[in-house]
Amino acid sequence: MDKAALARALGAQVTFGQSQFAFVRGHAFEARVKADGGAELVRLLCGQLREAEPPEADAVDVPDLSAAGPEGRTARTALALREATAAGRWALLDHPMLSLTVAGTPAFLEPDAVIVHPDGGRTVVEIKSFAMVDGAADAAKVGAAARQAAVYALALEALGGRVRPEVLLVCPKDFSNLPAAALVDVRRQLAATRRQLARLERVADIAAALPPGLSFATDRPAAELGAALGAVEAAYAPECLAACELAFHCRERAREEGAVTVLGRGLRAELGDLTTVEAVRGAALSGAGDAGDPVVAALRRAAGLRAEALSSAEELV
Amino acid sequence: MSLLTTLARIEAVQAGKARPLATVRHRHLSERPLVLVLLTTAGEAGAPLGAMVGTGRDAPRLLAVPQPRDRDLRFAFLAELADVMLPYIEQYGEEDCGEGEEPCSDAPQILVPNAPGVEYVRLLGRSMRFRRTAEQDPEAPYPAPPRVPLLGRWLTHAGERARVPGSSLLLPMTHLLGRHWATGQSRLEDQHLGALLAWIDPPPGTTGAEAALRAETGRGPDGLLHHPPAGPATDPAFDNKRLAPAISRHDLARTAAQRSAAEEEIRELLASQLRPTWEAMWRGIDLVRALPEGARVADRWKRDRWSYTAHRDRIRAGEPPQPRRDDAVTAARKLAARESALAQLDAQEALDDPLVMAERRLAGEAFAGEVTEVVMEYSEAKVPRPRPLVTVRTEDAPHLAEGVKLYRALPDGRAQTGEFVSYGPDGAPTVRLTGGMGRGKVPEPGSVPEKGDRVCWTLFEHAPRGGPELPDPERTPWTHGGPPDPAAPPDAPDPVTAEDRL
Numbered sequence: 001m002d003k004a005a006l007a008r009a010l011g012a013q014v015t016f017g018q019s020q021f022a023f024v025r026g027h028a029f030e031a032r033v034k035a036d037g038g039a040e041l042v043r044l045l046c047g048q049l050r051e052a053e054p055p056e057a058d059a060v061d062v063p064d065l066s067a068a069g070p071e072g073r074t075a076r077t078a079l080a081l082r083e084a085t086a087a088g089r090w091a092l093l094d095h096p097m098l099s100l101t102v103a104g105t106p107a108f109l110e111p112d113a114v115i116v117h118p119d120g121g122r123t124v125v126e127i128k129s130f131a132m133v134d135g136a137a138d139a140a141k142v143g144a145a146a147r148q149a150a151v152y153a154l155a156l157e158a159l160g161g162r163v164r165p166e167v168l169l170v171c172p173k174d175f176s177n178l179p180a181a182a183l184v185d186v187r188r189q190l191a192a193t194r195r196q197l198a199r200l201e202r203v204a205d206i207a208a209a210l211p212p213g214l215s216f217a218t219d220r221p222a223a224e225l226g227a228a229l230g231a232v233e234a235a236y237a238p239e240c241l242a243a244c245e246l247a248f249h250c251r252e253r254a255r256e257e258g259a260v261t262v263l264g265r266g267l268r269a270e271l272g273d274l275t276t277v278e279a280v281r282g283a284a285l286s287g288a289g290d291a292g293d294p295v296v297a298a299l300r301r302a303a304g305l306r307a308e309a310l311s312s313a314e315e316l317v
Numbered sequence: 318m319s320l321l322t323t324l325a326r327i328e329a330v331q332a333g334k335a336r337p338l339a340t341v342r343h344r345h346l347s348e349r350p351l352v353l354v355l356l357t358t359a360g361e362a363g364a365p366l367g368a369m370v371g372t373g374r375d376a377p378r379l380l381a382v383p384q385p386r387d388r389d390l391r392f393a394f395l396a397e398l399a400d401v402m403l404p405y406i407e408q409y410g411e412e413d414c415g416e417g418e419e420p421c422s423d424a425p426q427i428l429v430p431n432a433p434g435v436e437y438v439r440l441l442g443r444s445m446r447f448r449r450t451a452e453q454d455p456e457a458p459y460p461a462p463p464r465v466p467l468l469g470r471w472l473t474h475a476g477e478r479a480r481v482p483g484s485s486l487l488l489p490m491t492h493l494l495g496r497h498w499a500t501g502q503s504r505l506e507d508q509h510l511g512a513l514l515a516w517i518d519p520p521p522g523t524t525g526a527e528a529a530l531r532a533e534t535g536r537g538p539d540g541l542l543h544h545p546p547a548g549p550a551t552d553p554a555f556d557n558k559r560l561a562p563a564i565s566r567h568d569l570a571r572t573a574a575q576r577s578a579a580e581e582e583i584r585e586l587l588a589s590q591l592r593p594t595w596e597a598m599w600r601g602i603d604l605v606r607a608l609p610e611g612a613r614v615a616d617r618w619k620r621d622r623w624s625y626t627a628h629r630d631r632i633r634a635g636e637p638p639q640p641r642r643d644d645a646v647t648a649a650r651k652l653a654a655r656e657s658a659l660a661q662l663d664a665q666e667a668l669d670d671p672l673v674m675a676e677r678r679l680a681g682e683a684f685a686g687e688v689t690e691v692v693m694e695y696s697e698a699k700v701p702r703p704r705p706l707v708t709v710r711t712e713d714a715p716h717l718a719e720g721v722k723l724y725r726a727l728p729d730g731r732a733q734t735g736e737f738v739s740y741g742p743d744g745a746p747t748v749r750l751t752g753g754m755g756r757g758k759v760p761e762p763g764s765v766p767e768k769g770d771r772v773c774w775t776l777f778e779h780a781p782r783g784g785p786e787l788p789d790p791e792r793t794p795w796t797h798g799g800p801p802d803p804a805a806p807p808d809a810p811d812p813v814t815a816e817d818r819l
Contacts (some may be wrong), residue, residue, distance in 0.1 A: 019556035023358030131362030133443060134641045174811050175363045175444050238503035248534060255526065263326045264318060264503045271323070277330050284324060302320045302679055304712075309671035313340035 006216055007245040009225055026129040028113060033127055033170055033179045037062050038092030038115075041125060044181035045115055045168050061091040070108040073097035078159050084116040085161060089115040098155035104202035111152040115168070124152045124167040132171040132180045142184065145169055150189035154197075165190065237265040271295055318504070321676045333524030335498040335517040339779065340672050342608035343620035344493055345485040347426035351405050352377075352598045354430055354591050355437055357549040358385040359556055360375070363444035365394055366551065367587035367755070370401050374599045381584045381592065383567045388459060395445060396462035403464055406471050410629035419574035424486065424618075424625035427475055428602070430510045430547035431593055433492045437549040438487060439476030440510055445469025446638040447810040457810070470638050475630045481655050483617045483662035486625065490601045491547075497608060501525055509533060510543035510597050516816050517604060545590040552590070611669035612730075637807040645797035646790040657783035666780050668726055674773065678713045685773035688710030688766045689745060695758075703760045706738060708747045709772060716776065717748070723774040728763060733781040748774060 015039040033040055038060040046054040061084060067076040077096040084091035093114040099106050113125040126149045130141045149167040156163045166306070173180035214228050229249065236250035243251075251262060258276040260267045272295045274280045282288035284303040289296040328336045340430075349372050356366040367381040378401050382394045406425045414421040429435055446469030448461035475487040495507045499515035507513050511532030516525035535543040541559070542552050551560070563586055567579035643651065666673045667683070677683040690708040695701035723735040733753030740746055754760035766772050795798045 015559070017553040019551065019553040020561050021358055021556055022553075025360030129360050133362065133440070157333075172362065176811070181453050234383035238505040241505065248530075258330075260327070262503065262506075263323065263330070263501070266318065267323060270318070270320065277327050280324075280327050281331060284327075298320055298679070299324065302675075305675035305679055306321055306324060306672070309340065309675040310337065312671050 001298060003245040006225065006229075007220060009220070009248065021250060022129065028178075029129050029172055029177060030127045032177060034092075034094060034113070038090075038094070038113075040179065041113065041168070041170070042090050042115060044170060044179060045123060045125075048181055048183045050166065059090060061087065062094060063091065065093060067098055069242040070097055070099075074099045074108065081114075081116065081122070081161065088118050088120075090118060098152060098159070100155040100158065101152065102197060103200040103206075104204060109152055109155050111149070111156075114152075114156065117164075119161050121164050122156055123164045124149050124156060125170060126152075126167055127170045130171055131174065132182065133174050134178075135182075137169075137171055137182075142169065146184050146186050147189050147193070149184070150186040150193050153186060153190060154193055189316055235261075237261055238263075239265060249265050271299075274299075318637055319676050319679070321679060322499055323674075326501060329499050329516065329525070330501035333501070333521060333526065337497065338499045338672070339497045339608070339666075339670050341611040341670050342605060343460065343496055343612075343614065343666050343669065343673075344488060344605075344609050345426070345614050345621070346482075346602070346606055347423070350426040350428045350602065351402065352428050352595065352602075353402075353434075354547070354594045354598065355434060355441075355549045356551055356587065356590065357437060359551060359553070363440050364391060365441065367584075367591060368371050368394075368398060369591040369595045370398065371590075372405060377592075377595050379584060379588050381580075381587045383580045383583045384564055392443050392462055392465070393401065393570075394619075395441075395465045395468070397464070399464040399468040400649055403468055407629075409625065414626060420619065420622040420626040421629070422622075424622045426485060427487045428493075428598060429487065429489050430598060431489045431508055433549055435476065435479050435487060435489050436617070438479075442469045442472030442474075442476055443682060444811075447641075449810050462547070464637065467632070469602075470632065471628075473639050474624075475649075478621065478624050480651075481624075482659040483665075484621050484624070484658070485618060486621050490598055493605050494601055499531075502529060506533075510547040510594065510601070514600060514604075518600065521811050526538045544593055547594040548591075549734065555586075555590060600636070600782050611666070613665040617665065620658075633659060644790055644801045645793050646787055649787050649797075653784050653787065655780060660777075660781040664775075664777055664781060667777075674775075677775065677777070678715075681714055681716040682777055683773060683775040684709070684711045684713035684715040685748070685771065686713070686745075688768050688770045688772055691765065691768055701758065703750070703754050703758065703765070705750050705760070705765050706747050707735075707750060707766055707772070707775070708745050710739055710743075710745045715774075717746060721776060723776060724779050725753075725772060725774050726779065733764065735774065735815060 037058075039055070039058075041053040042060050046136070063080040063084065065073060065076050065080055066275055067073045071191050074097045077093065077098065080091075080096070084093070093116065094113065095110055098109045098111065100109055101107070111124055112127040115123045115125055117123070126145050128141070128145055130137055146167070146169075149169075153163050153165070153167065165187045166185050168181055169184050170179050170181045172178070211231050212230055216225065216228055220228075226249075229246070230253070234246075234250045234253070236254040237259075238251075240247040240250060254262045256276050260271055260275060260277060260280060268275065271280060272293070274283055274289065274295060279289065280299065283296045284299040287300075291297065291300075325338055326335045351372050352370065354369045356368065358366045359362040364385040365382060366385050367379070369377045369379055371377045374666035380394055380397050380401075382390050384390055409421050409424050412421060427438070429438060430780075445461070445465050448466045448469065449457040450463050450466060451460035452459065452463060453466070454460070478484050479487040491508055491510050491513055494513050494517060495504070498517045500507055500513060502512065502516065506529070509532065515528035515532045519525045519528040532544040536554075537543060539558070540554050542554070545555065546552055560583070563579060563582045567576065567583060570576035570579050620695065665675050668674070674683060674685070678685060686709040688707055689710045692704075692706040692708075694704050694706055696704050717737045717740075719737060719739065721737045725733045725735065725736060727733050731753060733750065735750045735752075736749040738747045738749050750760075750765060754764040788794070791800050
């Protein structure tokens, strides 16, 4: 579903988008890294593995993966993988197409590249445009790249063969456009992704639980769309703002409900049964709530201390 | 987030306006800070796009790079930045200071909008400090303009110092405001300078939430944000709709007149994105300046002055730029210094501010109350010393056990030590004073509280010291890579590629 279009239809401003500078830069860097038919990527990989001698420039196969439609490309990729493994040579699969079943529905994935080793091992390659300065890159961005690559590795595993649990992350070195590479161990991300995929409810089951006639067609009036969205439960937390086009809508709703989670995800654990701003205020100031509840007792004490401190500061002024 | 902060945020939600989180200012604010708002090019590391910089609200200096991927233009920008910033940074170190016991009497203070701004200052410092000027190395390909490597070293120093808790050489405005006010939004949303200011000082007739929403998402009919991001990243819509066409006009310019027209257009575009943040920075400075300074802030600023003085001396002595990676001992020292700075900051903020002390009291790390009884006792040494017992009535619930050390600030700022003895029948704790009463048999006047006095005892030290000593670099254990090689050459400058575009 196009959440951005839905958010626009609701009258919200969509804050996401990529600067064309970043887009152009990312593509130029990827093209540069792959320019010589994969030899550079294999050389980077060998440099990290320190076990294999880098091959000659023409010793890397780059099979043609073009085919019609995502299903066709997936089949072509699977075939190329089998052929490359049988050939016993280095091979670079440039933008292969993989499929992964998510919540009972197939999803198609396109990694930047997959390298097939002469021994049949497979390494997922992730090419990113953020810089690796003095051998270190932004931890949050590396984490996101590792999670993304883990999903590719998972889809690759479904095709059989030995998928190496370390992915090759390729970034610009320092302030140049030369590539630098690092192997990132994604075993933890793989396990987490497997667990999450297993826990996901099937899309069909989710759809069945919704009221009949629910529609998010973006040509409907904003009020109707808002009501339709209201029928779907959302667990808003401030972290959503960085990831979801509908986050501002959910935040508005959470604020109307007075949910404490608008102030931070951790508050739900801290405040226990008191889930609304009103309930917290009531417990802290007007003696509402169960006095035996340790959270309520702590809140009252906190409110007393805060009032005392603020008034003592005023006296000084 | 502590429960008191949560409560303050909830108050802010209901009031529709930010609520105080501190009663005094906990960071040093210079009489004449340098405000630095930087913009970077999306997708490039260390390719600045523009900057607004200066020490006067009405006199910002606008610097722009018409084509950020062009090395010459980038160097020209950095040279201009050095021209603006170095005189400001160096003026504090011109006097003869740092020879004896005292550091320079003042130090520069750089204010940036947000935490990514601090990171960007570090990154710029890293990109500049290894460059060689033609004077340093006549053979260097593409020599940097004079003074650019020097600015790189200063920015690196500022970026490094910014990681020390409580330091004020380089501060992000969002942190400065967020330390003193609780808004009705989450800490994540507080990273947006416009939204944070909207909560602290909403325009008349609107609530903080409304004003913050406008600052976050309000766009004009042209699709551009009313409040552009505070940098260093730009708004993608601005990049795509306005900046990219202007840059390509600059690239296509054939005549000098066309080029200068395109340059002027880019400068104006960048100014339109920088100006609102520049104004927001000064509004923030006004708000923070209105708070009275905490009593122990000057003590922490003195450490900043020392760090400034020491770095000035390193540059004067001709030492090479800071290495790419610290050796094991230096890295461990830095970490230890940050840890003790954090402990010290926590203690000092609590002593300066009853609202912070309230958090420690709620956590059981301090207690305050009224003295109900003072019993004079003496130690059993050959020369008996006063060891009075003080009983305090308190509603706090400190984590006390027999013999726990306690600390109290005396009126002159010194800390008095004591130890917990026992709870009385009515639950009031009794403390034995063990120090701070002078050398005589009779305690100095004012050093023993009297019945009816309000006292506040803490379980934490007031001037915590660092951990154990670390070895000299020459004695680095083999587990940490062994001693550094004295013959190793200093870090070489980054290799440059022949093509002048990134």
